[in-house]
Amino acid sequence: MKNLALATISLTVLAGASLAAGEGTDPAGVWLRDDGNARVKIASCGEALCATNLWIGDSSGGEEVGDMLVMTVKPESNGELVGTAYDRKRDRTYSITIEKKNGRLVTRGCLLGRLLCRDVSWTPAQ
Template sequence: MTRLPLVLVLVAISAHSAAANDLDGTWLRDDGNARVRIAPCGDKICATNLWIGDTSKGEAAGDKLVMTLARQPDGTFSGNAYDPKRDWTYSMTITVTPGTLATRGCIVGRLICRDVNWKAAE
């Protein structure tokens, strides 16, 4: 299976939505290889790499993912995310619980997906 870029696993929504508060903050990937800040950027929310441990997959500090999502009836967020570095658009689904994010990012018509868990940075 093709490995998707690591930053792809983040999500965001329209800045005016209440969901921004659910995602806003600094998050640590479960494998310990990334620290990301999710915050409003214009009328979207951006996930910005603050630190990347293993840069061999082409990720670097400062890389961004610009996202637009909507809260679903089941409480998850879904929509699209754009990676300007790679010029790729992903479909995204995020589940938020207190102190954690579970993300799923997909490409190629949702045929290639990657799930990643995140915890809030302390």
């Protein structure tokens, strides 16, 4: 499950050009995972978004500084960003949903046709 947390970004997250559709949905910035074990920068990288680990507190799950998810997402009518996240280190693709609400992010990463999912909450770094 720790690897799934990376996918939901340690996600976290998403597609620069397609984000213009809704102010408030852009997850760009530096985020802290609510368990206190990750600081992640989300920024545009080409037509996708990249979530890059800036700091990892507990590396026992294999997460390292510099690990990156490349996310291709599109805004949905409900304000969520939905698409895929590719973990280059593990050569694995996840389904991902990102919701920005009240200044916080919630990412949901899923495997196996959305049978195995995990939600992770993020707060903006100060």
